[in-house]
Amino acid sequence: MKGTVHYEQREDVALLTIDNPPVNPLSSGVRQGLSDGINQALADDNVKAIVLTGAGRAFIAGADISEFGGAAEGPSLHDCLNTMDASSKPIIAAINGTAFGGGLEVALCCHYRVIAPAAPVGLPEVKLGLLPGAGGTQRLPRLIGAEKALDFILSGDPIPGPVARELGIVDEVADGDIVDAGIAFARNIVAQGSPIKRVRDESNKLEADRGNAELFDNARKQAARRMRKRFAPEMIIQCVEAAVNLGDFDAGMAVEAENFAKCLKHPQREALIHMFFAEREVAKIPDVPKDTATQNIQTAGVIGCGTMGGGISMSFLNVGIPVTVLEMDQEALDRGISVIKRNYDIQVQRGRMSEADVDARMGILTGTTNIEDLGQADVIIEAIYENIDVKVETFQKMDAVAKPGAVLASNTSGLDIDKMADATSRPEAVIGLHFFSPANVMRLLEVVRGDKTSKETIATSMKLGKTLNKIAVLSGNAPGFIGNRMLARYTSQAGEIILQGATPYQVDNVLLQFGMPMGPFQMNDLVGLDLGWRARKLGGVKPEDVPITARVADKLCEMERFGQKTNRGFYIYPEGSRAGQADPEVVEIVEQTSAELGIVRRDIDDDEVLKRCLYPLINEGARILEDGIAIRPCDIDIVYINGYGFPEVTGGPMFWADQQGLDNILADIKRFQEEYGGEAWEPAPLLERLVAEGKSFASLQG
Numbered sequence: 001m002k003g004t005v006h007y008e009q010r011e012d013v014a015l016l017t018i019d020n021p022p023v024n025p026l027s028s029g030v031r032q033g034l035s036d037g038i039n040q041a042l043a044d045d046n047v048k049a050i051v052l053t054g055a056g057r058a059f060i061a062g063a064d065i066s067e068f069g070g071a072a073e074g075p076s077l078h079d080c081l082n083t084m085d086a087s088s089k090p091i092i093a094a095i096n097g098t099a100f101g102g103g104l105e106v107a108l109c110c111h112y113r114v115i116a117p118a119a120p121v122g123l124p125e126v127k128l129g130l131l132p133g134a135g136g137t138q139r140l141p142r143l144i145g146a147e148k149a150l151d152f153i154l155s156g157d158p159i160p161g162p163v164a165r166e167l168g169i170v171d172e173v174a175d176g177d178i179v180d181a182g183i184a185f186a187r188n189i190v191a192q193g194s195p196i197k198r199v200r201d202e203s204n205k206l207e208a209d210r211g212n213a214e215l216f217d218n219a220r221k222q223a224a225r226r227m228r229k230r231f232a233p234e235m236i237i238q239c240v241e242a243a244v245n246l247g248d249f250d251a252g253m254a255v256e257a258e259n260f261a262k263c264l265k266h267p268q269r270e271a272l273i274h275m276f277f278a279e280r281e282v283a284k285i286p287d288v289p290k291d292t293a294t295q296n297i298q299t300a301g302v303i304g305c306g307t308m309g310g311g312i313s314m315s316f317l318n319v320g321i322p323v324t325v326l327e328m329d330q331e332a333l334d335r336g337i338s339v340i341k342r343n344y345d346i347q348v349q350r351g352r353m354s355e356a357d358v359d360a361r362m363g364i365l366t367g368t369t370n371i372e373d374l375g376q377a378d379v380i381i382e383a384i385y386e387n388i389d390v391k392v393e394t395f396q397k398m399d400a401v402a403k404p405g406a407v408l409a410s411n412t413s414g415l416d417i418d419k420m421a422d423a424t425s426r427p428e429a430v431i432g433l434h435f436f437s438p439a440n441v442m443r444l445l446e447v448v449r450g451d452k453t454s455k456e457t458i459a460t461s462m463k464l465g466k467t468l469n470k471i472a473v474l475s476g477n478a479p480g481f482i483g484n485r486m487l488a489r490y491t492s493q494a495g496e497i498i499l500q501g502a503t504p505y506q507v508d509n510v511l512l513q514f515g516m517p518m519g520p521f522q523m524n525d526l527v528g529l530d531l532g533w534r535a536r537k538l539g540g541v542k543p544e545d546v547p548i549t550a551r552v553a554d555k556l557c558e559m560e561r562f563g564q565k566t567n568r569g570f571y572i573y574p575e576g577s578r579a580g581q582a583d584p585e586v587v588e589i590v591e592q593t594s595a596e597l598g599i600v601r602r603d604i605d606d607d608e609v610l611k612r613c614l615y616p617l618i619n620e621g622a623r624i625l626e627d628g629i630a631i632r633p634c635d636i637d638i639v640y641i642n643g644y645g646f647p648e649v650t651g652g653p654m655f656w657a658d659q660q661g662l663d664n665i666l667a668d669i670k671r672f673q674e675e676y677g678g679e680a681w682e683p684a685p686l687l688e689r690l691v692a693e694g695k696s697f698a699s700l701q702g
Helices: 028-043 077-085 102-109 124-128 136-144 146-155 161-167 178-192 204-209 213-226 232-246 249-265 267-281 307-317 330-349 355-362 388-401 417-422 455-467 483-500 504-514 520-527 530-538 548-558 584-596 606-626 633-644 653-660 662-676 685-692
Strands: 004-010 013-019 049-054 058-060 091-095 098-100 112-115 120-122 300-303 323-326 365-368 379-382 407-410 430-435 444-449 471-475
Touching: 004 028, 013 028, 013 178, 028 049, 028 077, 049 058, 049 178, 058 102, 077 102, 091 102, 091 178, 098 102, 102 120, 102 136, 112 161, 112 178, 120 161, 124 146, 124 232, 124 267, 136 146, 136 204, 136 232, 136 249, 146 204, 146 213, 146 232, 204 232, 213 232, 232 249, 249 267, 267 633, 267 653, 300 307, 307 323, 307 330, 307 355, 307 430, 323 330, 330 355, 330 365, 379 388, 388 407, 388 417, 407 455, 417 430, 430 455, 444 455, 444 633, 455 471, 471 633, 483 504, 483 520, 483 548, 483 584, 483 606, 483 633, 504 520, 504 584, 504 606, 530 548, 548 584, 606 633, 606 653, 606 662, 606 685, 633 653, 653 662, 662 685
Parallel strands: 013 049, 049 091, 058 098, 091 112, 098 120, 300 323, 300 379, 323 365, 379 407, 407 430, 444 471
Antiparallel strands: 004 013, 430 444
16 A cells, blocks of 8 residues: 555644655555544544644645546545544644645544645645545535635635635644644643534535525636636536535535546546646656756846737746846837836736735846847847847847856747757757747747757756746747647648638637637637738738638738737727627638639538648647657647647647547548648658557657
8 A cells, every 4th residue: 555644642642644755645555544543543542632744745735646547445535534524532634735635625524724824725626627526515615605615626726824714724824833733722622622623514604605596606607717618617516506505414425426426437537637747747858867957047138028028028027037128229128118017007907916016026127228238147038020030140149148058048939949059159058938928828838959959958948937837848949849830730721621611700610619719710810910911921922822721811911901900800809899700791702712713612511620620730740749849749738738729628639639539530631631632631650650550649658
């Protein structure tokens, strides 16, 4: 059995210490140790109270996910909790550190709870497609009320000890040694003859919530907005409803058990657990050892204070790293800094920051028009427009002023990192740091290694991503890197489909129903149709040489329909609204373009739309793996979920492909190849090999 619980008697108090490093999950040995320890204490007449705590930095960090789906050894968690509930002696949880999931549920089953100020508590099961299945949905509403319990459980986010005390989850925040505080609390309870407070028997909060249907309606509306397409939130709400409306604890537990089983069997659970492990896996770089030396990034320089440069600067400011931002002239600099300040002011208005927070961030931001002022920065990131010649020239200037050891980075979304590195005297210090817009919000950071990028620079950049609260994924240096290389296939197919018979609105709706936050044409409107149009004009591309998939967008641009910025693009945007409305005129333009190209339109069903948008993306993902641009399939999943809005509940494109069956996907790709031809439908050799060998993308994880 894995894990143990140490039993120690301190005069009239039994101290049970969970020891299952590093985070004390509820493994089989821990469950056995809890049951044995409590029974031993109950059998000893000299023991008047029991204190439960954890060894190291955690109390109990939750269930042991590695045991999911396997045959459980020893007593179940419910057996342990039943033993605790039946205890005739008070049990006090001395929460020394992390108490997540089943760990917090154990604490809720204790009769009293004392917590260290820095100890976080939370019920994160919703993030894994599950619900608290050891009484959390039944005990917490009894302790703090249904509304607060729903907010807490549906967010899945942790809170520190003082906030837990304010909510009513714990009884006391203890300064000093938490075990001593727990024992003192226990002795005080015994001395005062205080009753054993079983949370299961509390009813006042439930009675106050009973009959309040609006409470649960609001919870459902919020869950629909925040966790679109998620299955577990509705199951959680039903459990809390049962706690309130049924009143009887055991009846509520039966609903919790039934709904937990539904979550456990639902495909979202497997997908979200895949994402849980994938987020940890992407930090591991096979040829960069964990103990590789890293630079300490204490200051940053950012070249460019436009949309991307401003967002990148905010990412550093938000974690307390001073930034010097460079612009070409004072007017552009003032404009960029004012946008940063305005963005922070909006957060104040929404109650997410204080004026003091804004002052602290703006106080470590310095603007300049002199590149030499970046000379002492530990990392310099260029965030100028996408032109390789201009970026090469910028890297020459960065190299001339940067101090020895500084990391020189490009925020390019797909240009050649090696060309930039070759323009410097220190190619080993050059790397791509591709932030996603808005950079201060989006979690993904694509870290792009060049041929000569050192292991130290890679390790430093991956560590920096974590410091900035980003998920850093390493990519090889190839046009478009991981994400944009795949995106090109997706958007190109969307452009073809509308010429062959679908409308932009059908395509977008299919992708929205799949779970994407927006469809490809909504995305084009948001980004701006004029970006590609202007680039083609500046590049001297003749109208007849424009890719057919861009013909409709270019026609809209000729009509000054650039997207949301002009309130018209593929959609019409009423003044001040971001919600687009379909426009029959656009459908006419699409049909006219089809006729000009000699394309006979036909009805295209939603199933074909979905497959033709997603399968080229997956096929390209297989090529990226084959080319070594991505290390593992899960790296692609993390990129696409966190950078492009691929629905989390699918586990990402490569995981989703495995669930559909690679043989089925390959068969459809070959069918589309016969019908439409083109490079997009040329099956990736890796995909063909995996199907021939009866394997999945998951088999490549290593």
